[in-house]
Amino acid sequence: MTLVTIAQASAMTGVSAKMIRHYESIGLIKAPLRTENRYRHYSEAELHELGFIRRSRDLGFSFEDIRQLLSLWRDKGRSSAEVKAIALRHIEELDQKAAALGAMSRTLKHLAATCHGDDRPDCPILDALDHPKKADSFSDP
Amino acid sequence: MTLVTIAQASAMTGVSAKMIRHYESIGLIKAPLRTENRYRHYSEAELHELGFIRRSRDLGFSFEDIRQLLSLWRDKGRSSAEVKAIALRHIEELDQKAAALGAMSRTLKHLAATCHGDDRPDCPILDALDHPKKADSFSDP
DNA sequence: CTTGACCCTCCCATGATAGGAACCCCATAT
DNA sequence: ATATGGGGTTCCTATCATGGGAGGGTCAAG
Incomplete structure (x- = not known):
């Protein structure tokens, strides 16, 4: 030992x-x-x-998930369905979060693409943050 | 007013x-x-x-980013380059986080796909959590 | 015997957001 | 006039996972 x-x-x-x-x-x-x-x-x-x-x-x-996973892991008589259910729910959360981040990134990329990024002060990025969004053409590529 | x-x-x-x-x-x-x-x-x-x-x-x-964006927004003589730099750095962070989540999701999806999810106790998901990962065939699709 | 590398417990901080307690202020309905 | 309700105010607490640090005990080797 x-x-x-x-x-x-x-x-x-x-x-x-x-x-x-x-x-x-x-x-x-x-x-x-x-x-x-x-x-x-x-x-x-x-x-x-x-x-x-x-x-x-x-x-x-999460810790809560892990708590359950650990208990299933220790339980030799568990059903794999229980484990899979936790995993599937977690996959959904992950995909949802990733999609949210991706959407932000996409929007920002569109804005950045049209920002010349030089000494001049005018900037579509600030414009977008400034104005309540009108018809933004960025919703879906 | x-x-x-x-x-x-x-x-x-x-x-x-x-x-x-x-x-x-x-x-x-x-x-x-x-x-x-x-x-x-x-x-x-x-x-x-x-x-x-x-x-x-x-x-x-983040609040820190917003603090800078606000000050650039108020500064009429700003250079758009500064704004763009903040945006580009943020885009990188977003993409990095999204990629990390996507990798987790992908791995879990592979594991869940081979888990029968019924009454039987054997489960590749728990196996993967159990064993220090050997040659996992999931790294890149 | 001292030094340095561990170990211990306890408190505080992060980032963005929310919940609640305890209290003050004001208008309207009884 | 007074109760009710819906604002407002401050301050404390929580989340989630993680880390930093203070202040002190323990143990090996020099």
């Missing part, structure tokens, strides 16, 4: 020590063993769990 | 009263006139400014 300190756990999992403590404080992971010094020490199973969390975060899942 | 209350200003500009006060507190707009009751009253110029801010926010600009 290999036990490692929080800094080692951090290095091994890519989760900062700060965040590891935070996960514990919000009950995402359970409190690990402590030595006499009150130092936290993590087992391989706990390291694995931290890795799971980090990969979930990398995919943009 | 038409003066309106904060609630009317909110309705006219689409910025919540809460946010209007907040903008004032962080110095994004300057403190408006007050009546004897200490009620804020906004002039048309101030309403226009609030509209400018709202449209900037709709395009995803």
Whole structure:
């Protein structure tokens, strides 16, 4: 049974020590063993769990989602449908956010394309921010 | 000179009263006139400014960006290059964020596609979160 | 024995927005 | 006149994930 300190756990999992403590404080992971010094020490199973969390975060899942994913992960009798449902809902959120960002970017690109970007003060970008939008020709390309 | 209350200003500009006060507190707009009751009253110029801010926010600009955009907007001798530079940098940020979300979504879609999503417990989504990623075939379609 | 590298807990900050408490002001309906 | 309701005001708290720092304990090696 290999036990490692929080800094080692951090290095091994890519989760900062700060965040590891935070996960514990919000009950995402359970409190690990402590030595006499009150130092936290993590087992391989706990390291694995931290890795799971980090990969979930990398995919943009919220703590609430991760809480559920972890519990399904631990439940050997889970149904894959439950997992898939969480994933599908998250995919929708991601796509929605990406679309919103894309729309902003597209609008700004149109505006920037017609801004000469030199010493002169006139600028379609400021004009667009200035005036309540009239018939903007940028809605859909 | 038409003066309106904060609630009317909110309705006219689409910025919540809460946010209007907040903008004032962080110095994004300057403190408006007050009546004897200490009620804020906004002039048309101030309403226009609030509209400018709202449209900037709709395009995803941060308060810091908006602070600069506002000052350029007020400066009649500005160079459009400065405005364009802010916009281009912001476009890059937007595209970068959108790409990150898109990558997450794509990965999850691949995983979800191979998850049967029924009563059985085995699930490629959990597998991916479980195992440190090996050669994932999802990097680029 | 001191130095430096860890560890601990606790508080505060971010960015944009919202909710609420506790209070003041004013108009209209009873 | 007074109750009701709908403004307004300030200040505190929360969100979400993360990080910074203060102030202090613990342990190895020099």
